[in-house]
């Protein structure tokens with residue numbers, strides 16, 4: 001911290017700079033006035049206010065979207081004893097099921113980038129609400145699914161409408177927070193996926209009791225209720241989520257298509273807005289982007305190590321989610337279905353604990369993010385090795401699964417936060433929007449590999465016996481090693497080539513002096529190195 005002006009001067013009335021953004025907001029060149037330095041306590045207070053507004057809403061939306069996206073798995077076993085499960089009612093073959101699951105990822109991968117680019121051009125608040133409403137509508141349509149064909153179509157459409165949600169959330173955060181503060185926040189709402197995995201299973205017991213009510217089988221009630229909740233939540237988000245922050249004195253201009261939509265209250269007002277403006281202006285420079293800017297981001301080699309890092313951890317994450325119970329059952333074939341479910345849940349509790357423990361530390365020491373990432377991946381590898389080799393110790397093997405869960409948790413949020421950090425600095429807003437979408441989208445090709453080529457999708461490896469699933473475990477270990485190697489390659493290349501703002505954008509907005517960008521969290525790290533007040 002250098003100085004603090006308790007009553008910073010009001011910006012000139014014609015100031016239309018800084019945090020405006022693209023699309024419907026009036027922006028011009030950045031402000032000329034000097035950046036004010038506020039005490040770190042004050043800055044923290046402002047970010048806590050933002051947290052209360054954004055993070056719980058993101059948690060709920062991610063929870064519901066995770067439920068809608070994954071409840072097809074539970075539907076396969078619901079009311080199976082009376083043949084009212086999804087497979088029996090629709091007459092599905094195993095191939096139909098795996099194709100339906102795969103189609104979701106196909107459209108998810110294809111539409112992540114377009115969705116994020118549209119979001120950065122239009123109102124991020126409205127686009128996020130659009131995603132949730134559309135997911136709710138498609139989720140509701142699943143109630144009427146009647147055969148393999150309609151199931152596959154709806155899974156594909158679900159991927160189309162949900163694409164862009166996860167990277168869009170990471171991008172949205174960078175409109176309000178310096179990238180070095182985003183790891184902990186991404187981790188916070190990411191816990192919704194783990195809670196959802198546990199809760200959806202438990203709540204499905206209730207939906208099974210509704211089997212036959214109103215002529216609908218249990219899984220149809222589940223699809224209907226989650227879908228309708230999604231629509232209601234999405235509409236509510238239009239009123240709740242703030243639009244991108246404005247520079248002081250800047251006027252929000254609405255284009256024709258958002259004029260008829262309800263306005264949402266500004267995220268911050270008065271001095272809070274001023275403090276936020278001065279802190280965020282160090283790192284965030286809104287600038288309308290062109291196709292040329294997009295092209296430069298796509299040509300940036302920094303994308304590819306990040307994609308490979310994500311490929312491994314999301315692939316193993318989704319693989320564990322889908323096949324974890326299959327692995328538990330293979331450890332001891334005498335486990336009952338209920339025992340398998342009970343043993344499955346602690347994997348996600350470990351995942352959740354690790355997210356909450358590690359992501360705040362990785363923000364505090366954000367210069368070492370790739371090391372936190374690699375350490376967590378090593379824990380997963382240790383877990384997979386234990387599952388593979390501790391053949392005569394069933395609880396040891398189960399402990400290996402818990403290690404996988406623990407190592408899994410922090411990796412996805414750290415990867416997204418590092419992407420934000422690198423691309424915000426280098427390519428600004430379009431960099432974050434594009435890179436987060438490509439890292440998530442292309443990285444999810446890893447989910448397709450682990451979901452469809454491993455475990456039960458690999459008949460020779462799934463043959464009963466002492467070495468069941470051994471090769472699938474080796475493939476998982478292999479792609480995790482690739483993730484670690486990619487993070488080290490990235491560190492080495494960044495050391496050699498650096499990560500200065502791209503010279504394609506320097507000077508374009510008159511604000512790239514080349515001076516070191518130092519945001520509030522980074523300054524805090526310099527001044528308070530250590531663990532003090534970490535959870536604030």
Ligand SMILES: O=C(O)CCCC[C@@H]1SC[C@@H]2NC(=O)N[C@@H]21
Nearest residue numbers: 166193317318321351408409412
């Ligand atoms: O595409 C997304 O929504 C983000 C990545 C999802 C990763 C899944 S969520 C459940 C499981 N737990 C993890 O830590 N990774 C996977």
